[in-house]
Amino acid sequence: MRQPPLRRALLVAGGAVLLLIGLFAVYIALLFPLTPAIKDVKQARVARPTVVQSADGRELASFEQGIQEKIPLSQVSPHVVAALIATEDRRFYDHHGVDFTRIAGAFVANLKGDAQGGSTITQQLARNMFRDEIGRARNVNRKLKELITAFKIENTYSKTEILEAYLNTVPFLYNTYGIEAAARTYFGKPAAKLDENEAATLVGMLKGTAYYNPVTNPERSLARRNVVLAQMLKTGAFDEKRYRQLARRPLRLHFARLAEKNGKDDHFTAYVRKWLVEWANKNDVDLQQDGLVVQTTLDYDLQQTAQRAVERQADALQAIADVDWANPWQVNASQPQTYADMRDRVTPFAYFWQSHGDLLDAFVRESADYRKAVDGGEAPAAALTRLKGERDFMRQLKASKAHLEAGFVAMDPASGEVKAWVGSRNFQREQYDHVYQAARQPGSTFKPIVYAAALEKGIAPDHPYLDAVSTIRFADGTVWRPTDMSGTSGRQVPMRDGLVYSKNTITAQVIRDIGAAPIAKLARDLGVRQSKLSAVPSIGLGTSPVTLLEMVTAYSSIAAQGEYRHPVFVRRIVDREGQVVADFGAQKPERVLSQDVAATLLDLMRGVINRGTGTAIRTRFGITADVAGKTGTTQNNADGWFIMMHPNLVAGAWVGFNDNRVTMRSNYWGQGGHSAILLVGDFFKAALDGGKISADTLFPGGRKIEPAVRRVEEPVEDMEEGNDLEQEGGPPPDTPQPEQERPPEPPEPPQAPRDETNSLSNDA
Numbered sequence: 001m002r003q004p005p006l007r008r009a010l011l012v013a014g015g016a017v018l019l020l021i022g023l024f025a026v027y028i029a030l031l032f033p034l035t036p037a038i039k040d041v042k043q044a045r046v047a048r049p050t051v052v053q054s055a056d057g058r059e060l061a062s063f064e065q066g067i068q069e070k071i072p073l074s075q076v077s078p079h080v081v082a083a084l085i086a087t088e089d090r091r092f093y094d095h096h097g098v099d100f101t102r103i104a105g106a107f108v109a110n111l112k113g114d115a116q117g118g119s120t121i122t123q124q125l126a127r128n129m130f131r132d133e134i135g136r137a138r139n140v141n142r143k144l145k146e147l148i149t150a151f152k153i154e155n156t157y158s159k160t161e162i163l164e165a166y167l168n169t170v171p172f173l174y175n176t177y178g179i180e181a182a183a184r185t186y187f188g189k190p191a192a193k194l195d196e197n198e199a200a201t202l203v204g205m206l207k208g209t210a211y212y213n214p215v216t217n218p219e220r221s222l223a224r225r226n227v228v229l230a231q232m233l234k235t236g237a238f239d240e241k242r243y244r245q246l247a248r249r250p251l252r253l254h255f256a257r258l259a260e261k262n263g264k265d266d267h268f269t270a271y272v273r274k275w276l277v278e279w280a281n282k283n284d285v286d287l288q289q290d291g292l293v294v295q296t297t298l299d300y301d302l303q304q305t306a307q308r309a310v311e312r313q314a315d316a317l318q319a320i321a322d323v324d325w326a327n328p329w330q331v332n333a334s335q336p337q338t339y340a341d342m343r344d345r346v347t348p349f350a351y352f353w354q355s356h357g358d359l360l361d362a363f364v365r366e367s368a369d370y371r372k373a374v375d376g377g378e379a380p381a382a383a384l385t386r387l388k389g390e391r392d393f394m395r396q397l398k399a400s401k402a403h404l405e406a407g408f409v410a411m412d413p414a415s416g417e418v419k420a421w422v423g424s425r426n427f428q429r430e431q432y433d434h435v436y437q438a439a440r441q442p443g444s445t446f447k448p449i450v451y452a453a454a455l456e457k458g459i460a461p462d463h464p465y466l467d468a469v470s471t472i473r474f475a476d477g478t479v480w481r482p483t484d485m486s487g488t489s490g491r492q493v494p495m496r497d498g499l500v501y502s503k504n505t506i507t508a509q510v511i512r513d514i515g516a517a518p519i520a521k522l523a524r525d526l527g528v529r530q531s532k533l534s535a536v537p538s539i540g541l542g543t544s545p546v547t548l549l550e551m552v553t554a555y556s557s558i559a560a561q562g563e564y565r566h567p568v569f570v571r572r573i574v575d576r577e578g579q580v581v582a583d584f585g586a587q588k589p590e591r592v593l594s595q596d597v598a599a600t601l602l603d604l605m606r607g608v609i610n611r612g613t614g615t616a617i618r619t620r621f622g623i624t625a626d627v628a629g630k631t632g633t634t635q636n637n638a639d640g641w642f643i644m645m646h647p648n649l650v651a652g653a654w655v656g657f658n659d660n661r662v663t664m665r666s667n668y669w670g671q672g673g674h675s676a677i678l679l680v681g682d683f684f685k686a687a688l689d690g691g692k693i694s695a696d697t698l699f700p701g702g703r704k705i706e707p708a709v710r711r712v713e714e715p716v717e718d719m720e721e722g723n724d725l726e727q728e729g730g731p732p733p734d735t736p737q738p739e740q741e742r743p744p745e746p747p748e749p750p751q752a753p754r755d756e757t758n759s760l761s762n763d764a
Contacts, residue, residue, distance in 0.1 A: 048289070048290075048291030048576060049062045049063045049064040049287070049288050049289070049291070050062065050063040050276070050285075050287040050288070050290060050291065050292040050293070050294060051063075051292070051293050051294065052269055052272055052273075052276075052294045052296060053293060053294065053295050053296060054296060054298045054299065054300040054303070055295070055296065055297055055298060055299055055300070055417075055419075055571065056299070056300055057295075058300045060268075060269050060272075060296065060298065060300075061265055061269040061272070061273065063273075063276075063287040063288050064288065066171075066175035066176060066177050066181075067174075067175055067176045067177065067181045067185075067258045068168070068169075068176070068177040068178045068180075068181055069178065069180045069181055070168045070178060070180075071168065071178075071179075071180045071191065072164060073160055073163055073164040073167070075180075075190070075191060075192045076164075076167055076179055076180075076191045076192065077191060077192055077193065077194040077195075077199055079194060079195060079196045079198075079199035079200075079237075080167065080179060080191065080194055080199040080202070080203065081163060082199070082232055082235070082237045083196075083199045083200050083202075083203040083204075083228050083231075083232055083237075084121065084163070084166075084167070084203050084206075085121075085235070086228070086231040086232045086234065086235040086237060087203055087204070087206075087227075087228050087231045087232075088120075088121055088124070088203070088206065089120045089121040089122075090231075090235060091120075092120065092121055092122075092159065093159055095120060096151065096154050097120065097122040097123070097147075097150035097151045097153060097154035098120060098122075098123065098147050098150055098151065099120050119146070120150065121162065121163070121166055122150040122153050122154055122162055122166075123146050123147065123149075123150045124166065124170075125150075125153060125162060125165055125166040125169070126146050126149035126150045126153060127146060128166070128169045128170060128171075129153075129165070129169060167179040167191075168180075170206065171209060172185065172186075172202065172205060172209060173205075173209045173210065173213055174257050174258075176258065179191045179202065181258060182202050183198070183202070184258060185255065185256065185257060185258055186198075186201070186202065186214060186215075186253055186254070186255055187253065187254050188254035188255075188256060189254075196229070196232070196237075196238070196242075196246050197225065197229075197246055197249055197251075197252070200225045200226075200228035200229050200232065200246075201214055201221060201224075201225045201228075201251060203228050204221065204224035204225045204227065204228045205221070205224075207224065212224045214251050214253055214255075215253065215255050218251055218253075221251060222250070222251055225251070226247045229243055229246050229247055230243070230247075265427065266307075266421075266422070266423070266427045267421060267422065267423025267424065267427055267431075267433045267435060268296075268298055268303070268418070268421035268423075268569075270423075270427075270431070270433070271421070271433065271436065271569065272294070272296060272569055272570065275569065275570070276294060276570075279582075283582075290575070290576070291575070291576035292573055292574065292575055292576070292581065293573070293574045293575075293576075294570055294573050295570070295571045295572050295573070295574070296569060296570050296571065297412075297415075297417035297418050297419065297568055297569060297570070297571050298418065298419065298420070298421070298569075299419040299420065299692070301690070301692060302410060302419045302420040302687060302692055303419075303420045303421070303422075305420070305683055305686045305687055305690070305692075306408050306410060306420035306421075306422050306651075306683050307422055308682075308686070309408070309679050309680075309682035309683040309686065310406050310408050310422045310425060310653075310679055311425065312682060313406075313678040313679045313682050314404060314405075314406045314425045314655065314679070315425075316336040316339070316340065316678065317336070317404055317406075317655060317664075317669065317675055317678070318403075318404045319336065319339045319340045319343045320336060320339045320664070320666065320669050321348075321349075321402070321404055321664055321665070321669075322339075322343055322346065322348030322349060322402075323339045323342045323343055323346055323348070324339075324664070324665040324666050324669070325348070325349045325350070325351055325352035325402075325665050326346035326347055326348055326349065326350050326351055327346065327350070327351050328351055328355075330665060330666060331666075332666070332668070334668065336678075348402065349398065349402045352402070352662075352665075353398060359661055360388075360398075361384065361388075362661075363397055363401055363659075364384055364387050364388060364394075364397065365380075365384065367387070367393075367397060369387055369393060370383055370384065370387055373386070373387070400658075401657070401658075401659055401662050402657070402662065403425075403430075403657070403658075404425075404655065404656070404657060405424055405425060405430060405434055405655070405656065405657065405658055406422070406424065406425055406434065406653060406654065406655045406676075406679060407422065407423055407424065407433070407434025407435045407438065407548045407653065407654045408420065408421070408422040408435070408548075408651070408652070408653045408654075408679055408680075408683070409421050409422070409435045409548055409549055409552050409651070409652060410552070410649055410650065410651035410652075410683070411552055411553065411556045411567060411649070411650050411651075412556075412648065412649060412650075413556040413557075413559035413560040413565075413645070413647075413648075413649075413650050414560060414648070415565065415568065415585070415587075416553075416556065416565030416566055416567055416568045416587060417567075417568045417571070417585075418567055418568065418569050419649065420651070420683070421435055422435070423435045423436075423437075430658075432658070434548060434654060435547065435548050435549050436547050436548075436549045437547070438547065438548070438654075439531050439545035439546060439547055440545055440546070440547075440634070440638075440639045440654060440656065440660070441542050441543055441544070441545050441546075441634045441638075441639055442542040442544075442545075442546050442551055442632055442634075442639075442641055443541070443542040443632035443633050443634040443639060443641055443672065444502045444541070444542060444613075444630060444631060444632040444633065444641075444672070445542060445551055445630050445631070445632030445641040445642070445643055445652075445672070446523070446539070446540065446541070446542035446544075446546075446551075446632070447498075447499055447502065447507050447540065447541070447542070447630065448499065448555075448558065448601060448604075448605060448630050449519060449522055449523045449526060449540075449554065450507055450510055450511060450514075450519055450540040451495070451498070451499050451507075451510065451601060451604060452522060452526075452558070452593060452597060452598075452601050453514050453518045453519045453522045454495065454510050454513065454514050455597040455600055455601060456518075456522070456593070456594065456597050457513075457514050457518070459495060459510070459513065459514070460495070461494065461495055461496040461600060461603075461604060462494040462495065462496065463494065463495045464492040464493065464494060464495075465492065465493060465494075465495055465498060465505075465506045465509050465510070466490075466491075466492055466505075466509075467488045467489045467490065467491055467492070467493045467497075467503060467505055467506060468488050468489075468490050468505060469481060469482070469483050469488055469505060470505070472508055472509065472512050472537075476536075478536070478537055480508060480537065480538075482504040482505055482507075482508040482541070483504065483505070484503055484504050484505055485667070486501075488505055493506065495510065496604045496607060497607075498510065499604050499605070499607070499608065499612075499630075500604065500607040500608050500611060500612035500613075501612050501613065502608075502612065502613050502630075502631065504541060507540055507541060508537070508540070508541070510540070511537050511540040511541075512537070516535045516536050516537050516539055516540070517535045519535075519539055519540050520533045520534075520535040520539055522592070522593070523539075523554065525557075525564060525590075525592035525593070526553070526554035526557040526558065526564060526592055526593065527550055527551075527553030527554035527556065527557055527564060527566075528546050528550040528551070528553075528554055529550065530547065530550060531544065531545060531546040531547060531550060532544070533546075542632060542634065548641075548652055548653075548654045549567060551641070551643060551652055552643060552650055552651070552652040553566070553567055555629075555630075555643045555645055555650050555652065556645075556650045557592055557593065558593065558598055558601055558602065558605075558645065559602070559628075559645040559646075559647065559650050559699075560589065560598075561595045561598045561599065561700070562591060562592060562593030562594055562595050562597065562598035563589035563590065563591055563592070564589065564590040564591075564592045565587055565589050565590075566587065568584060568585065568587065570584050571583075571584060571585045572584060572585060599699075599700050599701065602628050602645070602699050602700075602702075603628075603701065605628035605629060605630060605645070606626075606627075606628045606702070608628065608629055608630055608631070609627055609628060609629055609644070610705065613630075613631040613671075613672075613673040614629050614630070614631050614642065614644070614673055614677060616673060616674065616677050616678075616681060617629070617644065617677065617680075617681050617684075618705065618707075620678075620681060621681035621682070621684070621685045622685070622707055623681065623684055623685055623688065623695075624695060624704050624705045624706065624707050625646060625684075625688060625693075625694075625695040625697070625704065625705075626646075626647070626697070626698045626699055626702035626703060626704060626705075627644050627645060627646050627684070628644070628645050628699070629642065629643055629644035629645060629680075630642070630643055631671065631672040631673035631676070631677060632672045632676075633670065633671045633672045633673070634660075636663045636670075637663045637664040637665075637666075637667065637669075637670025637671070638656055638657075638660040638663045639654060639655075639656045639660070639672075640654065640655045640656060640664070640670065640671060640672040640674075640675035640676040641653070641654050641672040641676050642672045642673065642675075642676035642677040642679075642680050643680070644680050644684065645699075646684070646693055646697070647697045647698065647699050648693045648694070648697055649684075649687065649692075649693050651680050651683055651684065652676075652680065653676040653677075653679035653680050654676060655672075655675045655676045655679070
């Protein structure tokens with residue numbers, strides 16, 4: 001206060017300025033560690049997407065940021081570099097990441113009402129490389145983070161490296177990133193061959209990619225291109241004459257969107273992607289930049305084999321359904337080719353829609369269009385009538401409901417590794433996965449678990465049961481009259497034949513003797529560990545919905561002599577230097593079934609293939625390897641299942657319609673032993689013929705079978721196994737069915753069959 005007023009004011013002002021500078025310095029110091037570190041900057045420049053590979057090293061998918069191909073600056077046209085520097089950062093080679101001269105000029109221009117930006121190429125690169133860390137908000141905090149990161153980048157890399165990184169990461173719409181992808185998208189050529197006009201067009205987009213999009217806004221893009229050319233003229237990129245020539249030329253685009261690499265995804269890679277994202281979040285991994293290599297268990301050749309089998313056989317089954325539901329009468333042929341030859345001469349599912357009017361109305365009411373209409377105030381009856389009159393809507397609805405679907409998965413029982421996975425007939429059309437998402441009733445494929453529980457309890461394979469319809473009363477008060485569509489013999493038959501011929505009457509008696517709880521527990525132990533199992537007697541006939549993956553896992557436990565291994569999809573993950581980051585391959589097996597029981601059960605399930613419901617494996621496909629399996633069919637032919645075990649590979653298939661109110665009409669083709677078995681048989685035959693697995697490998701006590709010869713015109717043996725459980729008071733078991741629904745009579749099971757192919761000592 002003793003100082004003169006003027007000096008006192010200057011001292012106060014100076015102190016305030018120093019205080020502000022000090023506070024600003026403190027703020028910068030606090031903000032510095034919140035920006036990307038030098039190691040992050042280095043990592044970002046050499047960033048590579050994580051790649052998913054098959055077991056033999058073939059690329060299946062990648063975690064790229066859109067469509068991007070990184071190239072060195074030497075492979076970029078010099079016209080691009082000239083246009084970029086002339087337009088975005090003319091003093092690029094003179095500053096150290098931040099151009100304070102340009103910032104000051106932009107500040108003055110903004111005060112005058114002429115909005116200008118002062119960001120350098122390095123600052124823009126900082127935003128592109130660290131979107132989350134820096135952000136996009138228009139505030140001082142974001143700008144300071146950007147400036148600090150730009151300084152770090154300049155301290156780490158040369159100007160050439162900065163230009164290269166920038167041009168490889170800048171976005172150009174249509175999910176494309178980098179100059180190479182942009183050049184191919186907009187002009188159909190590599191970046192090295194871009195001329196002055198093409199380079200100016202792409203660089204001009206950087207001010208606003210959507211606003212200056214040459215595809216949707218060609219006039220704006222042309223004007224912006226000429227602005228860039230004018231800037232290049234000022235920096236001496238060419239003379240006035242050349243500028244005038246270039247400015248008069250049209251855009252001359254050759255636009256074509258590039259195919260996304262992720263577009264080749266299938267259900268397996270989609271599942272692995274989902275799992276990897278969760279794993280990466282837990283382990284602080286950036287799947288788009290860290291360059292990891294994910295080595296999956298998938299066998300590429302077996303996957304191709306599975307896809308071909310599903311496509312070929314599901315198409316054949318679709319033709320059968322189309323033809324059978326086309327007219328009031330059925331074809332009743334045993335060869336798929338018969339239906340394929342007729343398919344073009346009928347209207348698929350015409351009779352189904354004629355005879356299921358109430359169901360069609362229900363489908364309309366369940367549609368999103370109907371719900372939207374009713375929610376919007378339209379009367380329900382009016383909405384129903386209107387939608388049924390819309391041809392395109394009804395055509396799409398009927399096509400979706402009448403589309404047969406399928407799922408297929410194969411595993412190595414010795415390791416739990418998944419070798420093939422097909423979640424639907426076409427991933428692009430149907431991304432709902434019928435391997436691990438769809439829970440359906442497994443029907444008789446669940447019965448081996450019942451017989452395994454019986455064997456564990458000490459019931460011998462030859463223990464006699466009466467093959468007759470009878471009332472079964474359980475301790476909990478449940479009363480059943482289980483029936484078989486194939487009829488009954490009224491004789492005593494060994495327990496093994498209950499499994500071989502898939503007899504509901506025998507299986508229900510076994511369930512009565514051992515109880516439902518041990519069956520549910522054993523199912524969970526073997527591999528059904530996600531789906532909820534109801535510990536009620538009907539569980540043994542496959543009434544609790546499960547996934548195909550769970551059932552194939554359970555069968556793999558049986559094939560592995562009673563040892564459970566959880567399914568393995570990823571074997572290991574390595575970094576860009578080849579160092580192992582995580583290893584998931586080795587796992588300690590869990591004993592869930594005694595080895596003797598597993599061996600005996602395998603013997604029983606050999607009988608399914610050799611003389612039971614799965615004989616098509618021998619007769620139709622000529623497979624002679626030592627295999628065992630089980631068919632499965634649910635009520636009204638809603639689901640067809642078949643799972644087969646080889647010592648080195650277990651594979652299973654499900655076929656049906658997404659809506660189980662739509663079913664196969666034919667009782668013959670509706671059975672898993674005639675439908676799903678086609679997919680598995682086709683796959684195994686190709687795998688054996690291709691040497692992926694050997695026909696000489698045997699289960700304990702097994703041996704190869706002589707080839708079964710069947711003439712083409714010979715009808716396939718029809719072995720019904722329907723999953724028909726009726727409550728007491730239902731129709732008598734001998735009530736005749738409508739003629740078109742009645743299946744051919746099955747062969748009568750022998751009194752006590754036990755041939756040499758099914759003999760197995762307990763100590764094997």
